[in-house]
Amino acid sequence: MAGYGFLMMLPLVLGHLRPESEAMSSFAEGVARRDNDLEARPHFRRAAELYAVLREQQHVLNPDLCVNEGNSWLLAGDLPRAILAYRRGVELDPDRADLRHALDYARDRVDYAPEDRPRLTPPPVAFARLKSALRSWGLVVLAVCSAIGWVTLTRWRMTRERSTLTFAAVMLLFAVALAAGRGYEAAQRRRAAAEPAAATLRPVVLRKGDGPSFAPRRENPLPAGVELTVRRHRGAWSQVQLADSTLGWLPADAIAPLGTPASHITASP
């Protein structure tokens, strides 16, 4: 048995553990030390960094990776990066309940001023339930309606009975409407994903211009974790748009884009 144990430890000893395995063990180590946050958080941070490296350098991206990365960042105390990770996951699979729940939880933890929370929190997706139903059951219903519609239409061609024509028309119209709805919903998601989204990494003052000498745009500074859209860059400053359509400027190093490059995330041992 001792020999087997040594064999299992061999990759760790040689330092050849793959990032995903090392991330999992770091996370497990953090969970084991959760009674002391000072000891646990560095392990969660390490796990999050490794997941980020996996995503950026090995181009792995799927909802489960996003869940793991988001949970790790959140447990490491890095709320903005957790929000970004969850958002990546939701974009990949909008119907994953655990991702949506985690994203809502993370958004709730952003330290907004009470009057800012409703204005700066990203608005909920319009007709979310309908869209979710379209994504999950739309294709099946569409296929059934289309099949029934075409079969009935063919029967009408054979029998020329007017009632069958009406039924076929209704079915085919419904199928076409479903197809159009699905296409529109997919296009909307593509458009949203193409938006250069970002989040503030630290509390920062939104300014009217691209420099610290410009007056603040808002009375309250933006807390860490505010989701926004980057409009353009000028030097070390970025023009951003908040959820309430307020335009302003932030230092570029105070925001992390949704597609955060991992270059600044050191996978230090």
Place this chain on the structure above:
Amino acid sequence: MLRRILSPHESFAAVSLVVVAALAPASATDAPLIGRPRDYFFGAIGERVRVEMTAVPTDVRVEDELTLTISIRGASNPGEIQRPDLAQLDEFASRFHTDDISDGPDPALSRGERSFRYRLRPKTESVKDIPPLLFRYWQPRLQYFATTAPDSAIMLTVRPRVPAESAGMPMQEPEFLFQVAKESAVLAPRPEAHDTVYTVLALLLPAIVCGAWYIWWRLRDPNAAALAQLRRTAVVRGALDEIQRVRGPADAATAGRLGRAILGYLRERFGLAASISTPAEVTTALLRVGLPAENLRRVETLLRECNAVQFGPSGSTSETLAGEARQLILLLEEATWPAMAS
């Protein structure tokens, strides 16, 4: 001296008040208003009032709590002594955050003493002591406001705050955050979006299958296909639907319906006048349309058969009347619109 500062009238009034105050009987319940100090007088009256202060603990960290007790002895009116508000006294306010502790019934009162308790929190580690509380009281016998204080300050050892970083706490995050996907799931390929392809397939694949079915049906049963073509005309469809409803052997009633259906069809299709109703009239009218003679004969024969069954002896029927009617319509359509019928 008084005359140099005050006017003669004011001097007179002040001297009168002092005299009145001095002559007033000394009591334990009140002290003269004239000359009463604004600070550090809390209403105590007595011959020899003493103040003591104790603090527990004296070794604390910044912002840690300690309890300060101020005891006043020797006052003749312990129940009337007001609580010193340490937060209003600079020497205390600059050093401590002060919270009053509810005194409740003071057991020291029964001994003729009074005590007040405070919860103090040193603001900085530069706080070295609790300063002695200056305490003024009215000395009724000597008629003046005397001042007393504890013998010395209470020395404190105030150490820096415990940095939050050095004290670990259990993590309070919700349980779902501690659950992660397995390693194999993490490495799964990115889900590709085939929505558009699937949607188009769902919409058009049944059409292709049904198209193939339709072609196969036409090849397998050309007559049925021709009939289906003919049913595109409302007149033909109406007549055929009516004929279709007559099932089994035709009796008088159904023969009448068949006859009316054929007549209706001929009127609509070939523009026959509404007054034409007998087989002979129909044949004559159709002759003008240019239908083949053989078809005309079949029309006349069929109409006569319908009439025979309808108006013949009771119980007469025909097995083939409906089929013949259907066949006649097909023949007429083929004769007048051969391309479509074929």
